[in-house]
Amino acid sequence: MAIRKRQWTAPDGSAKSAWLVDYRDQAGKRRAKQFARKKDAEAWLVGAAWQVSQGVHTADSQSITVAEAADLWVNKADAEGRERGTVTQYRQLAQKHVVPFLGAEKLSRLTRPAVEAYRDELLKTRSKAMAGKAVRALSSIITEAQRRGLVAQNVASGVKVVRPARERSKIVIPSKDELKAILSSAGDDLRPMLMTAILTGLRSSELRGLRWSDIDLKQGLLTVAQRADKFGEIGLPKSAAGHRTIPIGPALVTELKAWKLRCPKGELGLAFPNTAGGVQQYGHLLRRKFLPLQIKAGVCDPVLVDGEPKLDAKGNPVMVARYGFHALRHAAASAWIKQRIDLKRLQVWIGHESIQLTLDTYGHLITDASGDAALIAATQAELLA
Structure with a gap:
């Protein structure tokens, strides 16, 4: 590697000069780079020499933006x-x-x-x-x-x-009374989907892509094998962990049996389609159905402006729904944890790729007060005996 001064005459007759670094890259190919000042050339050469020695140098001519x-x-x-x-x-x-x-x-x-x-x-x-x-x-x-x-x-x-x-934002879980209010206020066409979400923890994309062929009402099993993205396109679950089978109880089986008789039919065989039998759009499900349903059920809060409730044209407080659709998934996980589900099963049913993700999301809910007391008492007896 060497630095040399280059001089030439410009088209307008003026004299020009620059400092040229002449070197070979790690493949042995000759390269050159030009600088207006010698100290810039020297500084660049130091870094380039190290990169070449480590085999990590890329010439500008071979690079892209x-x-x-x-x-x-x-x-x-x-x-x-x-x-x-x-x-x-x-x-x-x-x-x-x-x-x-x-x-x-x-x-x-x-x-x-x-x-x-x-x-x-x-x-x-x-x-x-x-x-x-x-x-x-x-x-x-x-x-x-x-x-x-x-x-x-x-x-x-x-x-x-x-x-x-x-x-990091903490998950927000609807209370049992709020869930009951939502289901009670839901119409016959929406309640089966919401009940499935609450009792299985499926994501909205998985619910919108769920087929009747994925639900075994005799055995009480629901399998996630595909999903619908936000554009309504059907595809495989995003990860291997998304493929899973979840047991469902008698109450949900009964609800789904009744819903199957009146469910709109379509070529995709979806369990929760739109009125034409196609894929429900997530935006429509959220803004036109789930959020207004919460307000109807009283699961909502007033919009505040400068600490005061915002009023509509009729002088009534403007209300906003309390939860996003994902909160129903958290409700399912929370209920399973209260029933002392083991961590591995929770990971599988909720569809997480790793136990670490499950712990990061729901670890703070995993407590056992009576078990903790027994553990402390036994430890004390062992150490002080």
Whole structure:
């Protein structure tokens, strides 16, 4: 590796000069990079020499920009047949949270300090949750480029947005009285789906994709074998853990038997279809059915403006539903835990990929006051005997 001064005459007759770094990369191919100042060339040469020695150097001419790498990442997900919602999420993360900050930068020039600065900049205008997603997206973008041989290392792999446990949102579980009020207020066409959600812990996508062929009313078993994404497209569960079989009790079996007789028929054989027999849209289910149902059932709170209830045109308080649809899933998990379900079975029934995720989500609910007292008493007797 060497640095030499290059001089030439520009088309307008003026004299020009620059400092040229002449080197060979880890493959032995001759490369060159030009700088206006000698100290910049010297500084770059030190870093490049180390990268070449470690086999992680990528010449600028062989690299692409972050924006181009982001397109490759999104297009790969699309070509692999990932769900439309997933591809859309990738595209939005790239276009809204990565490219505006780093899009013009070449991957070969991207450094760990630059990625750290990018993370810090995100945190000024985004939530920690969104900043974390964006940083992970950048890392995935670089990993894909690395797989294609367009960059030798992933400088974003160790950069994270740390969220203290106290900042993570706690799950909110409807009370038994609230669940009863919701079911009592639900019509005959909605109650079977809500009852299934409360007693099986299925996600809304799994409920909307559930087929009658997946429900064994004789044996009292329900199998999750497919799901419907937010666009209404049917696909496999997102993970292997999503494939599962859950036992259902007599009350739900009775409810489903009656519902099957009046359920709209369709080519997909869905258990909870729309009125035409097709896939229910999640937005419609939530905004037109579940949220208004809670207000009807009194499971709601007034909208406050400056500490005072907001009033509608008739002078009545404007109310807002208390729970999202996912709260019904938490209700099922909570009820199973109260019945002292073992942790592994809880993980399987709820469809988590790992016990750690189950513990992170529901660990604070797993208590046994009487068992704790017996354990402490036995320990005391053992140590003080």
